[in-house]
Amino acid sequence: MTVPDHERAWWKESVVYQIYPRSFNDTDGDGVGDIPGVVEKLDYLDDLGVDVVWLCPVYESPNVDNGYDVADYRAILDTFGTMADWETLLAGLHSRGMKLIMDLVVNHTSDEHEWFVDSRAGDPEYEDFYVWRDGEAVPESEYEAGLYDPAEYGLPRDARERPPNDWESFFGGPAWTWDEGREEWYLHLFDERQPDLNWENADVREEVFEMMEWWFDKGIDGFRMDVINLISKPEGLPDGEDDEAIVRGADKFVNGPRVHEYVRAIHDEAVPDDAMTVGEMVEMSVDEAKRFLGDDGDGMSMAFNFDHMRLDFGPDGGRWSKGEWSVRELKETITRWQGGLDGEGWNSLYLNNHDEPRMVSRFGSEAYRRESATLLATLLYTLQGTPYIYQGEEIGMTNYPFESLEEVRDVDTLRNVEELERKGRFTSDDDLLDLVRYRSRDNARTPMQWSAGPTAGFTDGEPWLPVNPNKSEVNVESARADASSIWHYYRDLIDLRHDEDVLVYGTYDLLLPEHDRLWVYTRTLRDAEGCVAERTLTVLNFGSEAVEFEPPTGVAGEADEVLIANYGEVNTTVEAETLRPWEARVYRLR
Numbered sequence: 001m002t003v004p005d006h007e008r009a010w011w012k013e014s015v016v017y018q019i020y021p022r023s024f025n026d027t028d029g030d031g032v033g034d035i036p037g038v039v040e041k042l043d044y045l046d047d048l049g050v051d052v053v054w055l056c057p058v059y060e061s062p063n064v065d066n067g068y069d070v071a072d073y074r075a076i077l078d079t080f081g082t083m084a085d086w087e088t089l090l091a092g093l094h095s096r097g098m099k100l101i102m103d104l105v106v107n108h109t110s111d112e113h114e115w116f117v118d119s120r121a122g123d124p125e126y127e128d129f130y131v132w133r134d135g136e137a138v139p140e141s142e143y144e145a146g147l148y149d150p151a152e153y154g155l156p157r158d159a160r161e162r163p164p165n166d167w168e169s170f171f172g173g174p175a176w177t178w179d180e181g182r183e184e185w186y187l188h189l190f191d192e193r194q195p196d197l198n199w200e201n202a203d204v205r206e207e208v209f210e211m212m213e214w215w216f217d218k219g220i221d222g223f224r225m226d227v228i229n230l231i232s233k234p235e236g237l238p239d240g241e242d243d244e245a246i247v248r249g250a251d252k253f254v255n256g257p258r259v260h261e262y263v264r265a266i267h268d269e270a271v272p273d274d275a276m277t278v279g280e281m282v283e284m285s286v287d288e289a290k291r292f293l294g295d296d297g298d299g300m301s302m303a304f305n306f307d308h309m310r311l312d313f314g315p316d317g318g319r320w321s322k323g324e325w326s327v328r329e330l331k332e333t334i335t336r337w338q339g340g341l342d343g344e345g346w347n348s349l350y351l352n353n354h355d356e357p358r359m360v361s362r363f364g365s366e367a368y369r370r371e372s373a374t375l376l377a378t379l380l381y382t383l384q385g386t387p388y389i390y391q392g393e394e395i396g397m398t399n400y401p402f403e404s405l406e407e408v409r410d411v412d413t414l415r416n417v418e419e420l421e422r423k424g425r426f427t428s429d430d431d432l433l434d435l436v437r438y439r440s441r442d443n444a445r446t447p448m449q450w451s452a453g454p455t456a457g458f459t460d461g462e463p464w465l466p467v468n469p470n471k472s473e474v475n476v477e478s479a480r481a482d483a484s485s486i487w488h489y490y491r492d493l494i495d496l497r498h499d500e501d502v503l504v505y506g507t508y509d510l511l512l513p514e515h516d517r518l519w520v521y522t523r524t525l526r527d528a529e530g531c532v533a534e535r536t537l538t539v540l541n542f543g544s545e546a547v548e549f550e551p552p553t554g555v556a557g558e559a560d561e562v563l564i565a566n567y568g569e570v571n572t573t574v575e576a577e578t579l580r581p582w583e584a585r586v587y588r589l590r
């Protein structure tokens, strides 16, 4: 056995499929996906070969942020179905040998959660469940000099008060909202209808642990933990100091002083040993991530980091401007995480999700849709870590050609664009729409394309977001009928991953680091004596032009088998060759 038992884990050997239920499959014709819709597609998921489903929030919610604003953690949203439907889903997954992880959103709740309703009303039991503070008085002179505008904080004209600190919300504008009733401000790192819980309060922690145990008792296999490294806020809530921070104040509330204590307590108190947890980690470095993961960490199985999602941020460093990314940078970033966590943690491998544009449109090429989608997949499935498929990725779905802001539902897009318009950032409507088409989270949220039918087979009603006009070309039905499709390539990659320990556990080593188009690396498993037991080579031509590949020493002339390739039959020896646009190959080395 090349991989020691203590290093093995079911979640390392799994492929995860992420479902955004609102957009997956609608069975009752209201235009919104539902849980019976997921149940209907269980055989589909099984055929694809995935092991785990991550279900985005399905809890009771007013849907200001599509379920990331939870009003009741133990109830299923009506639109999505009933608890009985959810139980059918879990049983259906388990009977097919698949597992289910749920979304844990506990940095904040909805303002409709009864804890907040009671907190707002000043009920002594819940008073302290959220982060309430007095504001800062503003001298009349500042108002007169035009340096202070109460309207900016939604306050009446005669107000002379600003929020307790200068933190900003991820969705634009101040992270504080004034509450008339309590005459205090409350903190919200996201929308004003998503107040942040006060983790300093032991009762809050206890409530969260109990709720998690309740779901584990129902039989779930793990949690994806939403923005989990934001839960600890520093004492005194100091102003932000870093002008380059992703939002003002992030240098203070990211990885706050008690974050490890809390995350460890979550795992000690509420997570069974064999469960899987994946933390969504905003602004996380490799070294910080190690403290959450691995044998000496806080108990978390793996982490999503955002480093590669920042490469195309604009010149001002922000998400809501557009910059250029390069293959070199992407390579360097991923390589840093591959090397950094090897033996000390575990990576989550993803290039898109419900918050990010579609990976083909962003990192690949819509003109070479099949080739680039399969190349990107080859990358994800031959790196160390657990690969995640975001619904529709397996058929190469692309961004949506938004024609107007009216087609957008996403609170993040709408609020941020409003804020940028206020600051006069756009030169024209086209300029604005360009950015929306590039960045909006709704790119990922348009309905899943099952067929070429009128609503892509998603619903019998009016879909809540428009269906991508490319549905006649890009859909599950036609992809499954075509043996050379992206869908079939995914299935082959997933099989390969299940068959080859080296692709799961092997160490990653980058070759040709200076090359600005080719991404070439080996994965190596060693036996107990340290001798190479298994080795693979991945060669990717990351671009739309043909490129000469000169194999480096050590791999030239090697190989006896091609494990997978996205242009069909290729030479089984590694030799100098011209690689075609977006060509990807994986060899087994001798």
Ligand code: TEU
Residues within 6 Å of the ligand: 065, 068, 069, 105, 170, 171, 190, 226, 227, 280, 282, 354, 355, 412
């Ligand atoms: O996302 C947190 C997050 O930091 C981003 O990916 C976010 O979408 C973006 O930066 C917006 O500023 C998580 C969820 O995945 C997202 O859907 C939620 O909106 C957010 O938390 C709040 O719960």
